[in-house]
Amino acid sequence: MKGIVFVELIKMAEDVFGEDAVDNVLDKADLETGGAYTAVGNYPCSELVKIVVAFSEHSGLSPEALQVKFGHWMLAVFVKSYPEFFKDKTTAFALLESVDREIHVEVKKLYPDAELPRFDTERVGEDRMMMIYSSPRPLEAFCLGLIEACLVHFGEDADIHRAPHPSQANATTFDIALRA
Known part of the structure; x- marks a missing residue:
């Protein structure tokens, strides 16, 4: 797992708990x-889970x-550090x-060794999307936090339901229904 995730988790913890507590x-x-x-380092996900x-x-x-709180934190980091991914959305x-389709393609150009999760999306209607998060890492709650923060970023509100994917190992289905 890329070190940026670890670095930002520590920054969030310092912001919330203080440097002495983090140490x-x-x-x-x-x-x-x-x-x-x-x-830019690579570290085992097991170490992130320990933290x-x-x-x-x-x-x-x-x-x-x-993890949900950290998902919110990371979206804010992505918005600030990679505004080009947000500008036309x-x-x-x-x-x-x-x-x-776009973001992970660019990440792979910068970090060919990055082991990225998959995000398969399907619009089920104008106001509903199914997203399958596939990863051997147990970070579904982190993903939920990213989705929630993404909705907040765009001023949208939604009901989000998640469940293990019925036929795919290491995958979670997120059913995201926008509220009017």
């Missing part, structure tokens, strides 16, 4: 890297709630549809 939590988390990450669990224990928030659905 203490990382020291106790028994991390192979000792909690030192670079944005989330450690902050969950520190804060009392569930690991899922922290006018809806959350348009952005979500562009993840695999």
Whole structure:
């Protein structure tokens, strides 16, 4: 997993809990890297999960709630750092549809070794989209946070239901229905 994810998780934690608390939590988390990450490095997802669990224990928030919060944080990072991916999009659905077709294509150009999740989208109507998130990493809640933040970014509101994909391992189906 690319280091930018780890770097931003630490930044979010510092923003929420403070630097001293982050140092203490990382020291106790028994991390192979000792909690030192670079944005361009590659690290095991298991280490990210350890960090989330450690902050969950520190804060009392569930690991899922922290992942959702982190999804919101990361979308803000993407908007600021990669405005070109957002400039011609006018809806959350348009952005979500562009993840695999445009955004991940560009990411692969920069980081050929990146192991990216898949986002298969299908419009079920003008106000409804089905999105299948496929990844061996247990980050469905992070994905939910990204979707929620994307909707907020475009000033849209939706009901989002998720469930394990019925016939695809390591996949979650998100049913996103815009509210009027």
